[in-house]
Amino acid sequence: MTSKLKSLGFAAAVSMLAVPALAAEEVKIGVPSWTGAQAIAHVLGEVVTSRIGGKVEYVPGNNATIFQAMDQGKGDIDVHPDVWLPNQESFTKKYVDEAGTVTLSSNPYEGNQGFCVSKDFGEANNITDIADLGRPDVAALMDSDGNGKGEMWIGAPGWASANVNEVKVRDYGLLDFVEPVRAEESVKTARIKDSIAKGEGYAFYCYKPHAVWFQFDVKMLSEPTFDPEKYVMIQPSDDADWYEKSSVATKDALKNVQIAWSNSLEDRSPAIAEFFSNFQLTADDVSSLAFDISANGTDPADAAKKWIEENSDRVDGWLGL
Secondary structure: OOHHHHHHHHHHHHOOOOHHHHOOOEEEEOOOOOOHHHHHHHHHHHHHHHHHEEEHHHHHHEOOHHHHHHHOOOOOEEEEEEEEOOOOOHHHHHHHHHHHOOEEEEOOEEEEEEEEEEEHHHHHHOEEHHHHHHOOOHHHHHHOOOOOOOOEEEEEOOOOHHHHHHHHHHHHOOOOEEEEEEEEHHHHHHHHHHHHOOOOOOOEEEEEOOHHHHHHOEEEEEEOOOOOHEEEOOOOOOOHHHHHHHHOOOOOOOEEEEEEEEOOHHHHHHHHHHHHHOOOHHHHHHHHHHHHHOOOOOHHHHHHHHHHHHOHHHHHHOOOO
């Protein structure tokens, strides 16, 4: 009964946009660098502004910065739009489980991570498994700077997954043949396009959902089946010797991906906090939004507005209407 009354109260608050108190609803949304996170951030923000009548500020930041700000609870950053677990588990353990200052959504979508090549490159050179990247002939085809190693994008600076991938390159025995590269995702996307156009070899960290599956004809390479005993990952936030102490020689488990927000938001902007607790997207939703932004060049804010217009009933459900 208490839950029902709370939902009814939330729906009433959302529908009464003319009430002056509602104008006090404010939120600062963290915006990580990857496209899916940008898309989700703007969907959250558009609902807050157009349906709740609140104020939104978007704050760029990496995982560490966003979680630290949510922990402090001062409103510098209130929400992380795309928390991948267990990739970011070091942060959720610290701030959700131990400090109790951050809330993690219970409505995740499923994520899958791996390494990809273009289908043409893979088929022309019989590349189907991660181990194939350690073949000298394949490494030579991926060597664009002439240093004797093929480049492979492992993620952007600040990504927990990039740390995992750096360990994987070592533990898969690829370091003699592959150079792990960290760069912003836009660099990776441009390199995929260029390599396909020129018929060159290129390998890169890939994940679903993501616009890349709509942009290019790519395939994910097989890896050893996930084995928790062979997946010991320590993040830099936990130990300065993380690289030496980690050991990862298996595919990542499927991920749970959800939003997280500062517990202080419940007191400062209760209607927004209630909306966050109901918010839920699917992997297909995120892929389509990311594709619209990356491939069509749509501004994230405009992509979010269009998506919300096309999914009005689902948004109503989030708001208890």
